[in-house]
Amino acid sequence: MPVWNALYQVRNFTANIEDVRAQDASGNSAPVFKSKTSEWQITAPAGCVVVSYDIHLDSSGPFGSMLSADHGFLNWAMVLMYSPALRSQPLSIRLLDAPTVWEMRDLRILGAAAPGKIDQTAGIAHSYDELVDSPVELGTFQQSSFQQDGATYHIVVDGNPADYNMNQLDEILAKITHAAVDWMQDRPYDEYTFLYHFPHGPGGGGMEHAYGTAIEVNVDRMRRDLLPVASVSAHEFFHLWNVKRIRPQSLEPIDYQHEMDTRALWFCEGFTSTVGDMLLARSGLFTDNEYLRRVSEEITDLQRRPAREWQSVEESSLEAWFEGMAFYRSPQRSISYYNKGEIVGILLDLRIRQLTNDTKSLRDLFHWMNDHYAKQHRYFPDSAGVEEAAEAVTGQSFAAFFRDYVAGTKDLPYDTLFQYAGLHVVVNTTQFATAGFSTTANIGAQPEVVQVDPNSEAQKLGILPGDRVITVNGRPADAALDDELSRLQPGTTVRLEVANRRGKREVELRLGSGQLESYELQDLATVTPEQRRHRTAWIHGDDESGSAH
Numbered sequence: 001m002p003v004w005n006a007l008y009q010v011r012n013f014t015a016n017i018e019d020v021r022a023q024d025a026s027g028n029s030a031p032v033f034k035s036k037t038s039e040w041q042i043t044a045p046a047g048c049v050v051v052s053y054d055i056h057l058d059s060s061g062p063f064g065s066m067l068s069a070d071h072g073f074l075n076w077a078m079v080l081m082y083s084p085a086l087r088s089q090p091l092s093i094r095l096l097d098a099p100t101v102w103e104m105r106d107l108r109i110l111g112a113a114a115p116g117k118i119d120q121t122a123g124i125a126h127s128y129d130e131l132v133d134s135p136v137e138l139g140t141f142q143q144s145s146f147q148q149d150g151a152t153y154h155i156v157v158d159g160n161p162a163d164y165n166m167n168q169l170d171e172i173l174a175k176i177t178h179a180a181v182d183w184m185q186d187r188p189y190d191e192y193t194f195l196y197h198f199p200h201g202p203g204g205g206g207m208e209h210a211y212g213t214a215i216e217v218n219v220d221r222m223r224r225d226l227l228p229v230a231s232v233s234a235h236e237f238f239h240l241w242n243v244k245r246i247r248p249q250s251l252e253p254i255d256y257q258h259e260m261d262t263r264a265l266w267f268c269e270g271f272t273s274t275v276g277d278m279l280l281a282r283s284g285l286f287t288d289n290e291y292l293r294r295v296s297e298e299i300t301d302l303q304r305r306p307a308r309e310w311q312s313v314e315e316s317s318l319e320a321w322f323e324g325m326a327f328y329r330s331p332q333r334s335i336s337y338y339n340k341g342e343i344v345g346i347l348l349d350l351r352i353r354q355l356t357n358d359t360k361s362l363r364d365l366f367h368w369m370n371d372h373y374a375k376q377h378r379y380f381p382d383s384a385g386v387e388e389a390a391e392a393v394t395g396q397s398f399a400a401f402f403r404d405y406v407a408g409t410k411d412l413p414y415d416t417l418f419q420y421a422g423l424h425v426v427v428n429t430t431q432f433a434t435a436g437f438s439t440t441a442n443i444g445a446q447p448e449v450v451q452v453d454p455n456s457e458a459q460k461l462g463i464l465p466g467d468r469v470i471t472v473n474g475r476p477a478d479a480a481l482d483d484e485l486s487r488l489q490p491g492t493t494v495r496l497e498v499a500n501r502r503g504k505r506e507v508e509l510r511l512g513s514g515q516l517e518s519y520e521l522q523d524l525a526t527v528t529p530e531q532r533r534h535r536t537a538w539i540h541g542d543d544e545s546g547s548a549h
């Protein structure tokens with residue numbers, strides 16, 4: 001049984017399994033010996049062995065597996081054991097006894113089944129790896145689809161139809177998929193499926209797969225508009241290239257039994273965010289100013305983390321496996337390879353453009369990696385492979401760039417590179433509301449207090465490290481809690497429901513005030529027409545060859 005899948009976190013799925021039994025080909029029970037924490041040995045005569053077990057599935061969200069009275073979502077690596085010797089053999093799968101009103105849809109193996117037809121559907125995967133890349137949604141859900149550039153896109157939503165507008169969702173996704181296929185000049189699939197969960201209550205995140213994605217967005221986050229959905233959808237969609245097909249050697253072959261040491265997540269995740277946001281700008285879902293504000297927020301996030309001075313973005317990739325631990329996520333312990341990786345992606349794009357006077361860009365780097373690795377069915381050698389691609393595209397050395405900003409912790413050269421687009425970074429010190437404590441949250445989970453300021457209101461109210469914040473003013477708290485509180489007026493009173501091992505209680509907390517630094521990209525005192533041209537090329541790619549628009 002795998003110990004991890006989807007999230008780069010060891011989650012020991014065996015803990016959910018009970019009563020493992022086996023029968024040999026003649027129906028006699030075969031001895032089962034539990035040989036390791038996630039391994040069983042079965043002794044039986046040569047031939048067929050039937051293994052059965054019960055499993056408890058109650059973790060919701062795209063990284064989980066859930067089977068309840070009203071819906072099911074299965075990530076197969078959390079559900080099905082594998083035989084190491086047979087892992088690359090084809091396997092068939094069949095679901096039985098589903099409620100008759102349920103429908104089913106997965107990303108590739110089982111396809112789709114209408115109500116009452118699930119029992120008759122059997123899918124065949126080429127390998128266990130392929131199967132576990134195709135989670136299945138079961139229940140009653142809303143569906144839509146559209147055709148574009150010769151491909152079919154399916155949309156499946158488990159949510160309340162009153163919480164979102166399917167036509168609007170269709171429209172947004174069509175813009176993203178078109179912009180991405182155009183940018184990559186490639187479409188390595190005929191069908192692609194977007195699976196959404198729109199829950200009330202905590203939750204969030206997305207998981208990429210080769211032929212689709214599973215995404216969860218809390219309905220409170222999409223009340224105003226669908227931009228939060230668009231943003232995670234663009235990121236997950238671009239993953240179909242970056243990480244699913246343009247794949248680092250360090251993640252292959254997949255070791256389901258141990259954490260895998262990889263220094264490449266700054267590229268796999270960070271650059272996926274770089275391109276995801278760029279696709280939103282190119283498809284008109286972001287204005288230029290919204291795009292620049294988004295980049296400014298990323299810079300602010302990084303600059304506010306003291307750990308940027310001692311943890312490189314490669315080390316942050318390597319330590320991804322600690323992200324389930326509250327203290328690890330605190331600003332003094334770690335940076336995020338999503339966050340710094342995204343900024344490094346932007347700076348690398350600008351550096352390539354600067355060296356080639358906009359004739360080459362990050363897009364050419366991805367085309368090169370797609371041609372040299374993905375299409376040749378080869379894996380790239382982590383950071384060295386990205387460096388090689390940057391050098392191949394420009395004909396210039398990127399040794400110093402990778403040494404200082406990828407392997408090293410040197411301050412990022414914002415002003416040197418943004419000036420190419422007529423911009424510089426301005427630091428503003430502003431008064432912010434302070435809660436007197438800070439929290440971190442594991443993906444989709446409730447925030448946990450990691451630190452309390454001495455002599456703060458929070459300390460006087462008895463808030464302690466380890467407390468979980470359940471609601472804020474009656475609404476479920478999530479990973480954005482600290483940000484949300486800092487945006488309120490100092491002096492505001494908020495109602496928090498807090499839980500710890502002594503129980504749950506409600507506190508009324510008066511927010512204090514403090515100073516925080518914000519980083520903002522602004523125009524240089526004079527922006528030359530040339531710099532304006534560079535900026536338009538960078539954000540919109542108007543000058544790129546092979547573009548359909």
Ligand SMILES: [Zn+2]
Pocket residue numbers: 208235236239268269272
């Ligand atoms: Zn991702």
